[in-house]
Amino acid sequence: MRSSIIHRDPDILNGEPVFRGTRVPVQVLFDYLQYSTIDEFLIGYPHIDRAMVNEVLTVAANQLTRRRARHERTA
Structure with missing residues (x-):
């Protein structure tokens, strides 16, 4: 999954x-x-919304799942 919210430059x-x-x-x-919590993060960074946070967490979870599956195939 390519993220529209995570940027590298x-x-x-x-x-x-x-x-x-x-x-x-x-x-x-x-x-x-x-x-802490997502709510506290959002208070500290009000220009970031919950949808953005959710997308980042989804991307991270997908990457971890793919790595685990790759590891299990090679083990």
């Missing part, structure tokens, strides 16, 4: 994945989720 934060149209690294969402 070598001129923006050295190519770190960010929410499209922002300079907010996707990693910040995962850092928040480690100790």
